[in-house]
Amino acid sequence: MPNGLKTLTLRASVITFLVSVGLILIGLVVGQRVDMLPLQASVNAPVYDELFRVLFSIGTMLFLGICGLLLYSLVRFRRQAGDFGDGAAIEGNLPLEIVWTAIPAVVVLFVGLYSYNIYERMGGMVPLADHSVVHSMPASDPGSGDRVWGGISSVSGESADLTVDVTALQFAFIFHYPTGNITTGELHVPEGEKVELRMKANDVIHAFWVPQFRIKQDIIPGQPTVLTFTANRPGTYPIICAELCGPYHGGMRTSVVVHDRGDFDQWVTKNTPPVA
Amino acid sequence: MESTTEMSVSLLPNHGSWLRYLSFSLDHKVVGIQYLVTGFLFYLVGGVLAGMIRTELATPISDYLSREIYNEVLTMHGTIMIFLWIVPVVNGAFGNYLIPFYVGARDMAFPRLNAVAFWMIPPAGLLLIASFFIGGASQSGWTAYPPLSLRTPALGQLIWIFSVLLLGGSSILGGINFIVTILKLRRPGLKMMQLPMYCWAMLGTSVLVVLSTPVLAGTLVMLAFDIVAHTGFFNPTIGGNAVVYQHLFWFYSHPAVYIMVLPAFGLVSEILPVHARKPLFGYTTMVYSILAIVFLGLIVWAHHMFTSGTPPWMRLFFTIATSFIAVPTGIKFFNWLATLWGGKIALNSAILFACAFIVNFVLGGITGVALAQVPFDIHVHDTYFVVAHFHYIVYGGTVFIIFSAIYHWYPKFTGRMLNEPLGVLHFVLTFVGFNLCFGPQHWLGINGMPRRVSEYDPQFTLMNQISSVGALLMALSTLPFLINVIHSAWHGRLAGDNPWRALTPEWLTSSPPPVENWAGPAPHVEHPYGYGLVETTP
Numbered sequence: 001m002p003n004g005l006k007t008l009t010l011r012a013s014v015i016t017f018l019v020s021v022g023l024i025l026i027g028l029v030v031g032q033r034v035d036m037l038p039l040q041a042s043v044n045a046p047v048y049d050e051l052f053r054v055l056f057s058i059g060t061m062l063f064l065g066i067c068g069l070l071l072y073s074l075v076r077f078r079r080q081a082g083d084f085g086d087g088a089a090i091e092g093n094l095p096l097e098i099v100w101t102a103i104p105a106v107v108v109l110f111v112g113l114y115s116y117n118i119y120e121r122m123g124g125m126v127p128l129a130d131h132s133v134v135h136s137m138p139a140s141d142p143g144s145g146d147r148v149w150g151g152i153s154s155v156s157g158e159s160a161d162l163t164v165d166v167t168a169l170q171f172a173f174i175f176h177y178p179t180g181n182i183t184t185g186e187l188h189v190p191e192g193e194k195v196e197l198r199m200k201a202n203d204v205i206h207a208f209w210v211p212q213f214r215i216k217q218d219i220i221p222g223q224p225t226v227l228t229f230t231a232n233r234p235g236t237y238p239i240i241c242a243e244l245c246g247p248y249h250g251g252m253r254t255s256v257v258v259h260d261r262g263d264f265d266q267w268v269t270k271n272t273p274p275v276a
Numbered sequence: 277m278e279s280t281t282e283m284s285v286s287l288l289p290n291h292g293s294w295l296r297y298l299s300f301s302l303d304h305k306v307v308g309i310q311y312l313v314t315g316f317l318f319y320l321v322g323g324v325l326a327g328m329i330r331t332e333l334a335t336p337i338s339d340y341l342s343r344e345i346y347n348e349v350l351t352m353h354g355t356i357m358i359f360l361w362i363v364p365v366v367n368g369a370f371g372n373y374l375i376p377f378y379v380g381a382r383d384m385a386f387p388r389l390n391a392v393a394f395w396m397i398p399p400a401g402l403l404l405i406a407s408f409f410i411g412g413a414s415q416s417g418w419t420a421y422p423p424l425s426l427r428t429p430a431l432g433q434l435i436w437i438f439s440v441l442l443l444g445g446s447s448i449l450g451g452i453n454f455i456v457t458i459l460k461l462r463r464p465g466l467k468m469m470q471l472p473m474y475c476w477a478m479l480g481t482s483v484l485v486v487l488s489t490p491v492l493a494g495t496l497v498m499l500a501f502d503i504v505a506h507t508g509f510f511n512p513t514i515g516g517n518a519v520v521y522q523h524l525f526w527f528y529s530h531p532a533v534y535i536m537v538l539p540a541f542g543l544v545s546e547i548l549p550v551h552a553r554k555p556l557f558g559y560t561t562m563v564y565s566i567l568a569i570v571f572l573g574l575i576v577w578a579h580h581m582f583t584s585g586t587p588p589w590m591r592l593f594f595t596i597a598t599s600f601i602a603v604p605t606g607i608k609f610f611n612w613l614a615t616l617w618g619g620k621i622a623l624n625s626a627i628l629f630a631c632a633f634i635v636n637f638v639l640g641g642i643t644g645v646a647l648a649q650v651p652f653d654i655h656v657h658d659t660y661f662v663v664a665h666f667h668y669i670v671y672g673g674t675v676f677i678i679f680s681a682i683y684h685w686y687p688k689f690t691g692r693m694l695n696e697p698l699g700v701l702h703f704v705l706t707f708v709g710f711n712l713c714f715g716p717q718h719w720l721g722i723n724g725m726p727r728r729v730s731e732y733d734p735q736f737t738l739m740n741q742i743s744s745v746g747a748l749l750m751a752l753s754t755l756p757f758l759i760n761v762i763h764s765a766w767h768g769r770l771a772g773d774n775p776w777r778a779l780t781p782e783w784l785t786s787s788p789p790p791v792e793n794w795a796g797p798a799p800h801v802e803h804p805y806g807y808g809l810v811e812t813t814p
Contacts, residue, residue: 038723051651059642066638069613070631077552079620084777087554087619089808096614097558097607104606108599108645115649116592122651124588149585204424205518207583207658211724214655218583220519221423222512225585238733242583242658242726244417245424247343250729 019068023061031057041233041258042213044122049214051118058107123228149225160196160228162189168199168206168219171248173239180272187256190264191234197227207242210256216242231258300395302387303791307394308373309689312682314394315365318356318401323751325353330713330747333740338730346730347415348408348432354418355436358532359443360401362674366539367485368394368450370681371478373689374546375454377782377789378472380463380798385456393449400442407435417728419529422499422510422521430503437496437503444489444496447535451485454478463798469563472780472804473556476563477542480570484531484538487574492528495521519584526577534573536670538566540677541608544630547677547684548612550778551627552619555805558611565604572601582653591650598648605641609634625699629680632707636672640665643718658728661721667714679706679757686761687775691787692768698760702753709749716742780804 031053040046077087164187165176176183189195199208201219208227209216212235217227241252259267296306297313328349332340341349372390376383384390407413414436416425425433458471458479499521501507508514510521549556556562578586578594586594612634621627643665646652656662679702686694716739721727725736732740774783782789784799803810 036719036722048651048655051649055646055649055652059646063638063642066609066613067635070616070634073613073616073619074621074623074627074631077616077619077621079553079622083620085553085620086808087552089555089806090557090614090618091555091805092558092560093614097561097611100610101561101603101607103610104603108602111645111649112596112599115595115651118649119592119651124591124650204427205421209658209726211655211722216583216654216657218585220512220585222516222518223585238724240724240726244347244421244728246428247347247415249347250338250343250726250731 020065023065023068026064027057027059027061030060038211039233039235039237040212040214041231041235041237042210042215043230043232045212045214047118047121051115054114055111058111062107149220149223159194161193163196163198164189166197166199166208166219167202168208168241169202170204170246171241171252173206173208173241173252173254177268180268182268182271182273184271186254187239188264188267189231189256189258191258191260192230192232193261194228194230197229199225199227204245205243206245206252209240209242210237211240212237213256218243231256234258234260234263300391302383302391304372304376304384304387304390305789305793307384307390308369308371310394311364311368311372311397312370314398314401315361315369318360319365320754321405322353322356322361323754325349325356327747327751329353330744332730333732334744336732336734336737336740341730343730344412344415347417347428347728348413350728351414351417351436352404352408355404355414355440356401357670358418358536359440360397360404362536362670362678363443363447363532364397365678366536366543366674367447367454367478367481368397370474370539370543370685371450371454373685374472374474374782375457375478376461377785377793378475378780378804379458379461380466380781380800381457381461382792382798384453385461386453389449390453393446393453396442396446396449400439400446403435403442404439407432407439410435419525420496420499421525422502422516422518423512425499426502426511433503434500437500441493441496444493447485448489451482451489454482455486458482463800465800469560470802470804473545473559473562473566474539474542476566477538477545480566481535481538483570484535484573488528488531491524495524495528519581522581522584523578526580530577530580531573533666533669534569536674538569540633540674541566543677543681544612544633546780547626547630547680548615549805549807550684550776550780551622551624551630552616553621553807554615554619555803555807555809556611557614558607559805561607562611565607568604569601572597572604576601576648579648579653582650583657595648595650599645602641602645609638609641624683624696625694625703626680626683628700628703629676629683629706632703633673633676633680636668636676636710640668640672643668656721658726659721660717660725660727663727664714664717664721667710667717672710672714676706676710679703682761684776685782686764687771688782688787688789690765690768691771692764693771693775694764694768695760698756702756702760705749705753705756709746709751709753711746713743713746713750715746716740779806779810 037049037052040049163178165178167174172185174183174185175187197208199217199219201221203221205218205220207216207218213229213231215227215229217225219225236255236257239254239256241249245252297310301307328341332338332346338346372384411431412429414420414432415428416433420433420436458475498509502509502511508516510516510518512518545556545562576594576598578590579598582591647656647662647665683694683699720736720739725732771787773785773787779801781799781801785794
């Protein structure tokens with residue numbers, strides 16, 4: 001190899017290395033520092049946000065790297081006026097192609113394994129058959145049989161501290177508390193306790209979404225569905241229907257109020273209808 | 277001598293007159309232009325509907341359209357853009373125009389079937405639009421999920437079903453035609469691995485069309501029975517299952533994304549080498565990537581259903597399968613970058629749109645891999661994040677390539693050049709408008725704005741208004757384009773036969789080409805990307 005070419009390759013390798021390190025640093029900084037997520041109000045939220053930040057970091061590195069390479073090529077290799085020649089007739093390069101097959105493969109493998117880990121920490125891999133509520137679902141649900149569909153759960157294994165029946169219909173959510181016999185249009189839950197929603201839809205498909213809890217679950221007619229979460233920050237957060245359900249879909253929203261234990265007990269006492 | 281499919285000129289009425297574009301022409305080039313112009317007219321209609329959506333969303337309250345009309349508009353916007361603009365143009369228009377050239381044939385394998393496939397589109401499209409005026413269009417979104425689609429006004433929904441069935445039928449006929457043409461009509465001696473990349477893209481796409489579109493057709497027929505005869509296939513109150521519809525629908529509609537995107541991958545593989553004066557990098561891996569995308573594209577549909585109560589193991593399988601599409605797709609993008617690297621790149625409108633495609637699609641691909649992860653998807657599913665993602669794929673990706681392709685092949689279609697400054701203006705307006713419109717929607721979705729709503733939390737007003745301004749720029753960007761294509765058709769600079777000094781076979785004939793493509797025998801092109809290998813005269 002001529003000496004000049006050797007130094008050129010060395011220089012190119014050093015530049016590539018420095019640029020890659022720079023990209024990784026920028027990606028990490030952007031992923032950690034740029035905050036575009038809503039408030040965290042459930043035990044699920046920090047786990048979700050960890051995944052979000054990792055994906056955001058990797059995405060930033062890849063996006064900036066590819067765009068940088070593209071812009072550099074457009075400037076560096078733009079045609080000069082009057083030059084009607086062709087570029088170098090390079091039709092491929094096997095080692096290079098192996099490298100850039102490996103890059104997305106490794107990234108995707110890492111992302112897949114990592115998101116599996118996140119999913120498990122969110123309780124997503126708990127088999128539904130073992131779910132503590134399968135047999136406690138009200139038998140009155142038409143055609144439900146034994147099968148219950150489940151959303152992602154925030155805490156696996158143990159049974160819930162509070163159970164609420166949710167009915168979704170055009171265009172509202174109705175919450176019913178079996179203990180205390182309270183019916184309300186606004187969900188109230190105690191802080192730090194596992195809440196189990198037993199959801200059913202009366203007419204069309206709706207979806208239950210609380211952005212601050214990072215959970216969403218479709219409520220499909222004919223599929224009694226269970227969703228559990230543990231809220232951990234007192235406050236009022238929106239509940240949004242996320243599945244097109246008709247003309248007033250955009251208006252199908254209510255609130256979930258997270259109380260501390262004392263306030264929640266007070267709310268229950270105040271709202272429990274007197275026994276006739 | 278090679279054998280050629282002989283076709284008498286008398287089969288082609290009014291050749292030379294513009295009237296042939298309104299006729300049942302059997303000339304693949306006429307059919308291609310018919311697809312392109314028809315598709316563009318529907319794009320304008322779909323664009324007006326998009327403008328209505330963005331006007332409604334400029335304020336947080338529902339104050340511009342009635343809520344029912346708003347749902348009709350969003351349903352029609354999606355349906356028209358997918359089935360009447362992107363699929364017919366990126367497949368039908370460029371496929372019909374280019375594939376016979378690329379395989380060295382005088383026409384498609386079944387010219388009459390080809391004309392039939394095209395002429396199914398205008399009536400289907402007009403029917404769809406007419407449904408606005410006869411009792412109201414469908415209101416259940418382009419996905420038409422039951423039970424909502426069983427409860428919205430039946431007439432609009434049935435017209436929608438009938439129209440989509442016609443368009444799907446047209447698509448299947450086209451797909452069969454492309455497969456046969458590519459496999460059986462190749463000029464003798466032309467090997468598969470010598471074909472321009474767009475042929476491989478269209479072969480893969482057509483396989484997807486032929487395998488998956490009939491599933492959609494069957495599903496929609498069942499949905500129609502549910503509406504008309506109360507069969508209850510998908511109606512839970514009489515024993516049906518609403519989720520089965522979703523599986524069947526996405527069994528088609530996820531491959532549909534590749535039906536919209538793979539041909540664009542093919543077109544960009546034709547455009548970049550010509551304007552960069554370099555061979556297409558990594559031809560063989562490009563071919564295998566297309567085949568891998570076709571295979572994987574068929575087994576990822578349930579990633580649209582992560583919140584539908586799908587069991588954990590199923591979510592996991594579809595996460596993994598979906599993520600792996602990033603590998604063949606990544607290979608293609610690196611190969612395009614390597615094609616540009618070391619070239620002599622002419623910075624014209626065609627290359628600007630093609631490079632912007634790379635930028636937009638990479639962003640859409642990154643959000644796509646993120647969305648494939650179940651835990652990530654659960655929060656942003658059915659939000660504006662998803663709206664942003666798929667517009668980065670189908671608009672930022674495919675529509676940018678359609679424009680790039682029009683700047684590239686217009687001289688071939690007409691024999692005249694498009695005006696370059698107007699083209700650059702069109703590009704700048706489209707690129708800025710597009711990113712302004714859809715960039716902020718990522719944030720909106722993450723922070724709590726669901727899709728398909730006509731009213732929203734007032735905290736989202738500013739971002740929505742930025743998005744609407746972007747949409748306005750996109751609307752304005754069509755003006756320089758329209759002026760350009762219409763004015764240049766008569767007054768554009770004469771292009772000559774091969775203004776780009778390209779090596780692919782469609783340029784080795786006159787511009788516009790004669791009825792049977794070449795005056796003499798079809799040229800044998802062994803190196804369609806032989807820049808730097810084959811002599812090209814300046």
